[in-house]
Amino acid sequence: MAGLYIHVPFCAKRCLYCDFFSNTEMKYKESYVAAIIREIDLRKEYLANEPLNTIYFGGGTPSQLEAFDFERIFDAIYRSFNCSNCQEVTLEANPDDMTPEYVAMLCNFPFNRVSMGVQSFKETDLHFLNRRHNRKQAIEAVNLCKDNGIYNISIDLIYGLPNQTLADWIHNLDEAIELNVPHLSSYHLIYEEGTALYKLKEAGKIQPIAEDLSVSLFSSLIDKLTEAGYQHYEISNFAKPGFISQHNSSYWTGKKYLGIGPSAHSYNGTEREWGISSLPAYIKSINTGIPSIEKEKLDLYTRYNDYIITGLRTMWGINLHKIQEQFGNKLRTYCEQQAAIHKKQGLLIQENETLTFSRRGIFISDGIMSDLLWV
16 A cells, blocks of 8 residues: 655745745646646556555645645546545645635545644744734634544644743643644754744844753653643654554655655655656646656665664664564664664663664654664
């Protein structure tokens, strides 16, 4: 079973922190939709006839698309792929797009999961981040989905904002828990070069929060959500039983996926591909019938490193027998040797053939994973 990702790059306005490929020029929408329909047909063989388990519309802001757009895209998907056992169809959405009319329209399509970029329930945070919605709209959007029979809802929250306090963050978490959504993704604010946020920092207008506060915010995130019945199944992701994101989990467990649209990534087990990060250039290349795609052939050591980076960040961890089976005795021995000091320090836990982070290990996960990589 494989995954299909559709990148929708359009945004009504750009958020302060965003470094994803997006575009505020809606004039390209019609030609873009036509291009992704054609790309689906051009690249349908990439998954080698594997049936789809998940479909994910990400962005950008996929909730900028309308019913006629979804009709054409789903028709193309059904023509090209076996969707008879597709389990999860996700739409990323902005809360202010989720009007009663829009949510009712979505129910005419196979969407059974909605992921909303709430980011904060505090009005000053939303204004700072240049988000389009307010607290009231976020709450109403969640309730609208439930009222229309969409219960598999995920919300995103950001922590580590300049001047954010632990009390501010706990209040945000309490609001999320009160909404009773079954899935929550939470990410520390990152100052990505080239973003408006990065420029403010470089100009000395804002300062990142202290490291000890970052640790306290992350610790409270784990504690509050675990206490509320969520599984901490990936470093930044929490789900109630039965609501783990199947699509995102495919990235962490090595399943095949095809990315459609500008800048979208694909993986088939032996190579990675990604599309050009330009909407006009993307549309032009698709119209010529030759998608502008870069490829990376994955050698043994790169595939081993990918397995470490993706697997160890989840509650399922990495399996030493699988490493031996897929990458050979040499890399299994290397992994065990590199892991030994972290096991001794209580940062990694080994049960049978599986290695996972301990609670303390999660907080320095990047360093531990780096030690296990083949360089």
